[in-house]
Amino acid sequence: MPDKFLQNVLYIDLTRRRFWIENRKDLFEKYLGGVGIATQLLLEECPKNIDPFDPENPIIFAVGPLTAVYPLASKTVAMFKSPHTGNLGESHAGGRSAIAIRSAGYGAIVIKGASETPVYLAIHESKVYFRDASILWGMWSTFTVGRIIRENEPGAGIRTIMRIGRAGERLVTYASVITETYRHFGRLGLGAVFGSKKLKAILVSGKHSIPVTDKKTYRELYDEIYDAAVKSPIMRKYHDLGTPANVLPLNELGALPTKNLKQSKFEYAEKISGEFLAEHYLGRRIACANCPVACIHLATLREPYIDEPYFYKTTWVSYDYEPLFALGSMLGGFDVPGLLKLLDEIDTQGLDAMSTGVTLAWATEAMEKGIITKNETLGLELKWGDYETYRKVVINIVKQPNEFYQALARGAEYAASKYGGKEFALTFGGNEMPGYHTGPAAYVGFLTGARHSHLDSAGYSYDQKMFKAQETPTPEKIADHLVKEESWRQILSSLVICFFARNIYKPEIAVKALKTMGYEFTIEDLNKLGREILKKKYEFKFREGFDPNKLRIPKRILETPTPHGKLAEKEIRKAVNLYFEKLK
Numbered sequence: 390m391p392d393k394f395l396q397n398v399l400y401i402d403l404t405r406r407r408f409w410i411e412n413r414k415d416l417f418e419k420y421l422g423g424v425g426i427a428t429q430l431l432l433e434e435c436p437k438n439i440d441p442f443d444p445e446n447p448i449i450f451a452v453g454p455l456t457a458v459y460p461l462a463s464k465t466v467a468m469f470k471s472p473h474t475g476n477l478g479e480s481h482a483g484g485r486s487a488i489a490i491r492s493a494g495y496g497a498i499v500i501k502g503a504s505e506t507p508v509y510l511a512i513h514e515s516k517v518y519f520r521d522a523s524i525l526w527g528m529w530s531t532f533t534v535g536r537i538i539r540e541n542e543p544g545a546g547i548r549t550i551m552r553i554g555r556a557g558e559r560l561v562t563y564a565s566v567i568t569e570t571y572r573h574f575g576r577l578g579l580g581a582v583f584g585s586k587k588l589k590a591i592l593v594s595g596k597h598s599i600p601v602t603d604k605k606t607y608r609e610l611y612d613e614i615y616d617a618a619v620k621s622p623i624m625r626k627y628h629d630l631g632t633p634a635n636v637l638p639l640n641e642l643g644a645l646p647t648k649n650l651k652q653s654k655f656e657y658a659e660k661i662s663g664e665f666l667a668e669h670y671l672g673r674r675i676a677c678a679n680c681p682v683a684c685i686h687l688a689t690l691r692e693p694y695i696d697e698p699y700f701y702k703t704t705w706v707s708y709d710y711e712p713l714f715a716l717g718s719m720l721g722g723f724d725v726p727g728l729l730k731l732l733d734e735i736d737t738q739g740l741d742a743m744s745t746g747v748t749l750a751w752a753t754e755a756m757e758k759g760i761i762t763k764n765e766t767l768g769l770e771l772k773w774g775d776y777e778t779y780r781k782v783v784i785n786i787v788k789q790p791n792e793f794y795q796a797l798a799r800g801a802e803y804a805a806s807k808y809g810g811k812e813f814a815l816t817f818g819g820n821e822m823p824g825y826h827t828g829p830a831a832y833v834g835f836l837t838g839a840r841h842s843h844l845d846s847a848g849y850s851y852d853q854k855m856f857k858a859q860e861t862p863t864p865e866k867i868a869d870h871l872v873k874e875e876s877w878r879q880i881l882s883s884l885v886i887c888f889f890a891r892n893i894y895k896p897e898i899a900v901k902a903l904k905t906m907g908y909e910f911t912i913e914d915l916n917k918l919g920r921e922i923l924k925k926k927y928e929f930k931f932r933e934g935f936d937p938n939k940l941r942i943p944k945r946i947l948e949t950p951t952p953h954g955k956l957a958e959k960e961i962r963k964a965v966n967l968y969f970e971k972l973k
């Protein structure tokens with residue numbers, strides 16, 4: 390018998406300060422959890438064509454049937470209408486968020502309305518408190534906000550604290566939500582939706598235990614998954630160097646976007662590599678709750694106090710491949726302390742590091758070309774790798790003292806539409822690019838993916854496989870592969886498994902794990918369901934005005950050669966069209 394608590398959806402109305410719980414067996418039995426039910430709730434709760442900052446824009450958090458039960462089922466899915474792209478918003482984060490939501494007795498939380506004054510929500514199992522957050526609003530550091538809430542809030546059991554920084558308060562459209570200090574709902578501006586609702590933070594705590602239907606098989610399967618997680622060489626890589634292990638191989642391949650993708654090789658890649666950071670800066674590794682891998686790498690940043698010789702302030706900064714690309718090679722920078730300081734500022738303010746880096750890269754090139762001048766930047770001169778100036782620009786993006794910074798606060802796509810330089814504004818569907826100039830499949834994936842992210846269908850990985858096999862990724866092959874991959878990922882995201890464990894949670898393991906929790910699904914059922922969920926996402930996207938024919942392809946990606954040579958726009962468009970034909 391599936392867990393009844395998982396079927397509970399907690400609805401919160403910030404305008405009226407009310408909450409209620411509904412049993413949504415209908416949703417959880419059909420769509421499992423995570424992205425499956427969150428997409429359905431988004432279709433139900435988000436009025437057509439609303440402004441993302443309208444109080445009616447819902448924030449939906451969802452977990453799945455394997456959450457808090459199996460290793461690496463550690464993520465929470467957030468869905469909302471994105472203020473950054475004006476369309477589907479989806480972001481995943483780990484930390485303790487998923488396990489806390491489930492232990493509090495919920496499968497999903499839906500937050501609507503807006504408060505007139507700053508508020509934070511304290512959800513202690515069946516009780517929800519609307520706490521005054523006036524004192525926290527405007528506070529410089531998201532870390533301090535977390536600490537204050539942690540110390541003031543009673544409650545035992547597993548706890549999570551999700552909060553925004555000043556970027557979210559000031560509606561920067563790529564503001565993030567930070568959870569447990571080092572994890573983020575990074576992409577597509579969930580932080581700004583929080584800010585528009587005057588919602589500073591959400592604390593969730595709970596102690597519910599979770600029933601398992603078939604305990605014997607559960608124990609065996611748990612051990613099998615656990616062993617695979619700690620013994621497999623791929624997971625070992627995530628633990629040892631983490632995703633920054635990708636810097637050198639991608640550079641070697643000529644796929645590392647550098648200086649706003651004017652180049653695809655970075656002469657100083659070694660200095661921002663996982664190996665270099667591990668050797669010189671790595672201080673600790675930590676893990677999301679229920680994960681034995683511990684892929685979160687924390688660098689130590691030591692800075693002397695100005696007036697106190699031999700006194701140092703030590704800051705922990707978490708780093709991954711994506712921030713290293715976006716703030717390293719993409720900005721032509723390799724001074725690691727400068728890069729870490731910039732990353733720390735971005736975290737402190739509560740911004741998405743990838744969108745920030747790619748937007749800064751556009752601005753640097755725009756200045757180089759004379760499209761913008763010091764008049765716009767208020768006297769700052771942006772130069773590749775100049776981290777001190779980048780830090781000042783980031784603070785101005787949050788403060789927004791003039792029209793130029795207001796434009797940067799809406800990302801590279803918007804800034805380029807206002808000032809020019811669209812051909813080198815590296816956004817896809819309005820979202821700034823990830824760090825993969827691997828070939829056509831990567832870009833078709835960014836264009837077609839429901840959230841315009843590399844995580845939707847991992848085209849970058851397909852490009853690399855094809856390159857190794859010395860095969861050409863034709864539009865037909867690309868479309869075929871991406872539809873299959875993105876469909877299966879809907880199942881992983883409904884269960885909500887960390888994608889790093891995608892090679893462990895193969896279809897047969899997913900079926901077996903679900904069975905121990907009382908769900909009867911075949912591999913075929915799951916494949917069908919994955920495709921159905923993906924189509925539901927597109928139902929939302931098309932409803933909100935998404936049109937594949939209007940997708941902009943920045944010229945820059947066609948100019949800089951990839952490992953598969955120079956890309957042709959015609960071929961990319963053909964693959965995009967084929968993708969949508971195959972999805973029908």
Ligand code: SF4
Nearest residue numbers: 463676677680684887
């Ligand atoms: S592998 Fe990393 S991101 Fe994934 S659940 Fe474990 S610690 Fe979290």
